[in-house]
Amino acid sequence: MLNRRLFVAAAALALGLGFVAGQARAEGPEIVPGPYLPGCFAPWDADTKYFKWPAKEGPYRMALVNGFVGNDWRIQMVKTAKLYAESEEMKPKLKEFKVVSTGTDAAVQLGAIEDFINQGFDAIVTIAVSPEGFDRVIKLADRKGVVIVPFDNILDTDKVMMVNEDQFAMGVRSGEFLVKHIGNKGKLLEIRGLPGNSVDRDRHDGFRSVVEGEGMEFEVIEVVGNWDIGTSQQVTADALAVHGSFDGVFTQGGSNGTVQALMDANHPFVPMAGEGENGFRKQMAMYGDKGLKGWSYLQSPALVAISMKAAVAALEGHALPQLISVPIPAVDNSELKEGVNYWESLPDNVYAASGFPPCGVAIDVSAAMKQSAE
Numbered sequence: 433m434l435n436r437r438l439f440v441a442a443a444a445l446a447l448g449l450g451f452v453a454g455q456a457r458a459e460g461p462e463i464v465p466g467p468y469l470p471g472c473f474a475p476w477d478a479d480t481k482y483f484k485w486p487a488k489e490g491p492y493r494m495a496l497v498n499g500f501v502g503n504d505w506r507i508q509m510v511k512t513a514k515l516y517a518e519s520e521e522m523k524p525k526l527k528e529f530k531v532v533s534t535g536t537d538a539a540v541q542l543g544a545i546e547d548f549i550n551q552g553f554d555a556i557v558t559i560a561v562s563p564e565g566f567d568r569v570i571k572l573a574d575r576k577g578v579v580i581v582p583f584d585n586i587l588d589t590d591k592v593m594m595v596n597e598d599q600f601a602m603g604v605r606s607g608e609f610l611v612k613h614i615g616n617k618g619k620l621l622e623i624r625g626l627p628g629n630s631v632d633r634d635r636h637d638g639f640r641s642v643v644e645g646e647g648m649e650f651e652v653i654e655v656v657g658n659w660d661i662g663t664s665q666q667v668t669a670d671a672l673a674v675h676g677s678f679d680g681v682f683t684q685g686g687s688n689g690t691v692q693a694l695m696d697a698n699h700p701f702v703p704m705a706g707e708g709e710n711g712f713r714k715q716m717a718m719y720g721d722k723g724l725k726g727w728s729y730l731q732s733p734a735l736v737a738i739s740m741k742a743a744v745a746a747l748e749g750h751a752l753p754q755l756i757s758v759p760i761p762a763v764d765n766s767e768l769k770e771g772v773n774y775w776e777s778l779p780d781n782v783y784a785a786s787g788f789p790p791c792g793v794a795i796d797v798s799a800a801m802k803q804s805a806e
Contacts (some may be wrong), residue, residue: 500626535561623681
């Protein structure tokens with residue numbers, strides 16, 4: 433009798449382990465053919481695979497787990513997320529929407545994501561503090577059927593669906609803009625973003641791939657501006673005090689602070705590739721005929737809305753690219769149009785691209801800025 437009981441127990445344990453193992457193999461999204469709404473959710477390239485999660489009945493619980501919140505872009509992004517969660521399109525699909533900003537400690541951010549997973553949230557959109565270290569929470573999310581969508585600062589993995597603009601291409605095109613207007617030699621100022629983020633790394637790598645390429649003879653002075661107007665203004669002023677003058681500038685953010693530092697130092701305007709702050713575009717319009725040849729690219733804060741839209745589409749069972757490519761909104765002096773891609777009436781620290789028409793997402797910037805950033 434004892435042997436029979438041991439046999440039954442062992443068999444039950446084996447069946448249980450077999451079930452768990454089979455369940456583990458089935459966890460997470462399937463890889464399937466695409467696409468769904470390709471005008472909005474475009475694959476990064478021809479090799480991008482498509483993910484499909486089992487459809488869940490809504491409405492859903494969603495969280496935004498932001499990291500760093502100490503600059504204007506992050507504040508506008510949080511406000512945009514809150515406004516979009518209350519939009520006519522999104523509000524009926526969300527039972528709950530929570531926002532938390534965890535700072536620059538990756539462990540704290542991972543703990544917050546894990547907590548939301550364990551609370552039973554259906555989807556989490558996040559700007560990763562680090563491009564690495566997410567394996568544990570990705571596996572937990574797959575076990576629990578939770579969709580995680582990193583955007584902006586994305587991860588060095590193909591295990592989750594992610595949304596981004598091509599940061600490397602932004603750096604490349606910035607370098608090409610300066611070479612077009614300066615030639616193949618001179619002294620350049622490169623103002624980097626927040627250290628440790630994939631956006632900063634990829635833009636930097638793209639820029640350097642051009643200005644350090646074959647036939648180039650540039651001297652590049654590198655400083656850190658944290659994508660912040662005040663910080664960028666200060667480090668630009670410091671660089672001017674130490675190095676004298678520059679022939680061109682590439683900044684990842686805080687662009688209008690950099691221009692102000694040039695003006696305060698009575699430095700001649702030079703070609704400059706900068707972010708899409710409304711203030712920088714106003715400066716381009718005002719000083720373009722005085723030498724400020726500008727190229728303004730933009731990582732739109734409305735990227736969060738596309739990420740939220742993608743998360744809901746995934747929960748509804750649609751097939752989506754593992755890495756979703758969003759077009760880069762960019763203008764030079766000749767393409768500036770007041771009321772279209774910059775606004776004299778809006779503050780300098782507002783980011784000028786407010787939506788993505790192919791996705792049916794249009795954000796009212798004035799209404800977004802009235803939201804709380806908490």
